[in-house]
Amino acid sequence: MDLDKALRISASGMQAQTTRLRVIAENLANQDTTGGKPGADPYRRKTVSFDDQVDRATGETLVRVKKIGVDKSAFPQKYEPSHPAADAKGYVSTPNVNSFVEVMDMREAQRSYSANLQVMQVTRGLLTRAIEMLK
Amino acid sequence: MNPSSVGLLDLAEQRLKWLGARQSVLAANVANADTPGWKSRDVKPFSEVLASSGAVASAPVQTDPNHLHGSVADNSGTKLLAGERAPDGNQVSLDQQLEKIAQTDSDHEAVTALYRRYVGMFKEALGR
Numbered sequence: 504m505d506l507d508k509a510l511r512i513s514a515s516g517m518q519a520q521t522t523r524l525r526v527i528a529e530n531l532a533n534q535d536t537t538g539g540k541p542g543a544d545p546y547r548r549k550t551v552s553f554d555d556q557v558d559r560a561t562g563e564t565l566v567r568v569k570k571i572g573v574d575k576s577a578f579p580q581k582y583e584p585s586h587p588a589a590d591a592k593g594y595v596s597t598p599n600v601n602s603f604v605e606v607m608d609m610r611e612a613q614r615s616y617s618a619n620l621q622v623m624q625v626t627r628g629l630l631t632r633a634i635e636m637l638k
Numbered sequence: 639m640n641p642s643s644v645g646l647l648d649l650a651e652q653r654l655k656w657l658g659a660r661q662s663v664l665a666a667n668v669a670n671a672d673t674p675g676w677k678s679r680d681v682k683p684f685s686e687v688l689a690s691s692g693a694v695a696s697a698p699v700q701t702d703p704n705h706l707h708g709s710v711a712d713n714s715g716t717k718l719l720a721g722e723r724a725p726d727g728n729q730v731s732l733d734q735q736l737e738k739i740a741q742t743d744s745d746h747e748a749v750t751a752l753y754r755r756y757v758g759m760f761k762e763a764l765g766r
Contacts, residue, residue: 519669555676625743629661633750
């Protein structure tokens with residue numbers, strides 16, 4: 504039934520946004536994680552990309568997380584000779600996580616999640632009304 | 639009077655089916671609001687579906703020259719301007735989609751209310 508499809512599609516959207524939020528949480532939690540050894544790489548920012556996927560059995564166009572990739576931008580260098588991860592010149596590579604970017608991304612994930620939830624609530628309303636027709 | 643000959647129940651059924659189909663298409667748009675390259679989709683307007691199914695919509699008939707002959711504007715097939723596109727090629731505008739969903743919701747409410755009233759009339763006639 505079409506309304507069941509709509510519910511499943513919205514659920515897939517919510518799931519995809521949840522994964523996105525998880526990656527954002529990882530990035531934010533690790534925004535100060537440096538390498539352990541001198542000259543070692545720090546935490547590298549992760550990125551999420553989405554993809555639409557047609558469920559062949561039902562013809563629904565679901566959304567899924569295509570890939571959790573990494574941000575290849577350069578690590579900011581910080582001069583801190585006393586740090587255990589400092590290289591020969593005294594510089595430490597810090598993670599390429601920008602907390603502002605992450606917070607904005609988080610907001611967007613939140614908006615998309617609630618939009619999907621809203622659709623789900625409307626769909627549920629349609630179903631309930633259809634059932635009430637039997638009364 | 640035969641209920642099935644009236645066509646209203648049949649019409650309501652078709653309309654509900656169409657609304658359900660539309661809801662799932664709009665849900666896919668919202669779910670894919672962050673998918674690169676996704677273009678907003680919509681179903682065919684109900685009037686076209688109705689015309690292709692061969693069903694005739696019940697329309698008021700002018701039986702007296704003094705009757706007003708107003709027609710209800712059908713805006714379901716309105717072509718909305720294509721939304722702006724994000725750099726990744728995504729074309730979904732969440733507010734536009736949610737507006738359409740709200741419209742689907744209220745249409746559904748109207749059709750179910752009409753259906754129930756109509757069935758209620760038959761119940762009334764049967765004395766139940």
